[in-house]
Amino acid sequence: MKKMISVKAKMTLWLTILMIVLSGVLVGFMMLLSQAVARRTAMSQLKSAVQNNVQYVSVNDAKPEINGTFAYYQNGVSLLVYSRSETLLAGQVPVTYTAQGSFENGVLRTVPVLDGEYLVLDVWIPAGWENGVWLRGVMENPDSHQLNSSLLTMAVLTLPIFVVLTVFGGYRIVKKAFRPLDHINATVAEINGAKDLSGRIGLPQGRDEFSRLAENFDGMLERLERSFEAEKQFTSDASHELRTPVSIIKGACEFAEKYDETPEERKETIEMIHRQADRMTKLIQQLLSMTRMEQGTEKFKLLSENLLEILLTLCEEEKWDKARFHLNIPEHIMVRVDQELFKRLIRNLVENGFKYGKPKGQVWIGAYEENGELLISVKDDGIGIAKEEQEKVWNRFYQSDASRSDEEGAGLGLAIVQQIAKLHGGYMTLQSELGQGSTFTLHLTKMAQNMKEYAKSI
Numbered sequence: 456m457k458k459m460i461s462v463k464a465k466m467t468l469w470l471t472i473l474m475i476v477l478s479g480v481l482v483g484f485m486m487l488l489s490q491a492v493a494r495r496t497a498m499s500q501l502k503s504a505v506q507n508n509v510q511y512v513s514v515n516d517a518k519p520e521i522n523g524t525f526a527y528y529q530n531g532v533s534l535l536v537y538s539r540s541e542t543l544l545a546g547q548v549p550v551t552y553t554a555q556g557s558f559e560n561g562v563l564r565t566v567p568v569l570d571g572e573y574l575v576l577d578v579w580i581p582a583g584w585e586n587g588v589w590l591r592g593v594m595e596n597p598d599s600h601q602l603n604s605s606l607l608t609m610a611v612l613t614l615p616i617f618v619v620l621t622v623f624g625g626y627r628i629v630k631k632a633f634r635p636l637d638h639i640n641a642t643v644a645e646i647n648g649a650k651d652l653s654g655r656i657g658l659p660q661g662r663d664e665f666s667r668l669a670e671n672f673d674g675m676l677e678r679l680e681r682s683f684e685a686e687k688q689f690t691s692d693a694s695h696e697l698r699t700p701v702s703i704i705k706g707a708c709e710f711a712e713k714y715d716e717t718p719e720e721r722k723e724t725i726e727m728i729h730r731q732a733d734r735m736t737k738l739i740q741q742l743l744s745m746t747r748m749e750q751g752t753e754k755f756k757l758l759s760e761n762l763l764e765i766l767l768t769l770c771e772e773e774k775w776d777k778a779r780f781h782l783n784i785p786e787h788i789m790v791r792v793d794q795e796l797f798k799r800l801i802r803n804l805v806e807n808g809f810k811y812g813k814p815k816g817q818v819w820i821g822a823y824e825e826n827g828e829l830l831i832s833v834k835d836d837g838i839g840i841a842k843e844e845q846e847k848v849w850n851r852f853y854q855s856d857a858s859r860s861d862e863e864g865a866g867l868g869l870a871i872v873q874q875i876a877k878l879h880g881g882y883m884t885l886q887s888e889l890g891q892g893s894t895f896t897l898h899l900t901k902m903a904q905n906m907k908e909y910a911k912s913i
């Protein structure tokens with residue numbers, strides 16, 4: 456397994472590298488800037504020293520006359536007077552000024568010497584056509600080594616302190632920022648270890664990424680817990696539902712062995728076993744079909760079909776009593792459905808309509824368009840469903856107390872209806888009044904159905 460490097464360490468490392476690079480760039484920039492400033496200042500000092508003193512030098516009879524106020528040295532500038540033939544007449548050349556350059560009137564220039572650089576400015580002071588003297592100002596160029604080396608020394612001394620401060624400060628800040636993540640990590644590990652989905656991270660509400668992560672985690676745990684509970688419930692319900700017919704069959708067999716004597720008695724028992732086996736077969740089929748739909752492995756093919764034709768065929772197949780079953784469907788409505796699944800959906804609803812209806816109760820099927828949806832409703836005038844039960848009827852294995860004694864049903868019919876509706880991109884709604892009857896409506900949405908096809912026909 457790869458060695459784990461904590462994000463905190465990584466972030467601190469990156470922060471430190473960034474700080475070092477930034478400090479380097481900053482020191483370099485400061486060096487350049489200070490060089491430029493020092494040079495500019497020196498140049499202006501040189502210029503003003505030469506300009507101030509030029510007035511104190513005059514030439515009389517080819518000889519220079521220097522006024523007493525002339526400054527030989529001013530603000531680091533050495534002022535020198537040279538003859539026309541470039542012989543030094545007055546002033547002292549700095550020891551380090553080893554250059555032997557020629558003179559250039561009024562041009563400020565840098566002159567390289569053995570150990571650095573000098574700034575030089577010459578001014579020609581004329582006397583008539585022939586005579587005159589040179590006034591030269593020389594000054595060491597301050598840009599170079601001294602300044603830079605002091606800056607470098609400062610940088611070398613402060614950088615390690617800077618790095619240490621960045622490492623410690625950065626690590627502390629990053630550690631603090633990552634504290635919620637540690638908490639999330641620990642809680643998730645705890646939930647995982649204890650295999651108990653009821654744990655929650657429960658970070659206080661905030662607006663940063665960690666709070667949102669914790670919130671999403673808690674939401675996910677909530678959903679996982681609910682679906683885990685539902686699965687547990689489903690497994691126990693399913694095994695319970697299967698156990699009932701099995702124990703009835705076993706009981707019947709034992710009873711028959713001991714007490715059934717006549718062929719009539721045996722026939723009665725065999726019929727009962729048959730009914731229970733049918734019930735089990737139906738239940739297993741329903742469970743299989745539901746699982747396939749949930750896992751997306753149920754094979755289905757949506758084709759454009761004529762709604763009225765499908766319903767008439769179904770009515771024929773099921774031999775529903777025409778006096779109790781009414782179709783109110785316009786002739787040319789087309790729907791995109793899987794015939795078998797769609798028939799199963801309608802069959803479940805109509806059979807419930809009869810099963811939970813009054814004696815000789817009626818069932819109506821209608822179709823109409825509303826808000827861009829095609830609505831197919833199955834209405835009965837039966838016992839109705841109480842308000843508080845209306846949401847529960849869609850749950851798997853839900854049966855109202857009144858219908859628990861029903862041998863055929865196991866409370867899976869409506870759960871299957873809802874799944875089929877979903878497979879067709881639609882959904883189910885229910886309106887019901889106790890004692891008045893119920894209307895189950897399949898909503899097929901515009902997206903799932905090619906609306907053009909049936910909008911034309913309605």
Ligand code: ADP
Binds near residue numbers: 808839840869
């Ligand atoms: P089952 O009919 O096998 O019990 P369903 O899933 O089809 O299972 O129905 C669940 C419950 O909803 C039924 O037990 C019944 O109480 C109620 N129910 C379904 N359809 C109707 C209806 N048309 N009228 C009244 N109650 C109904």
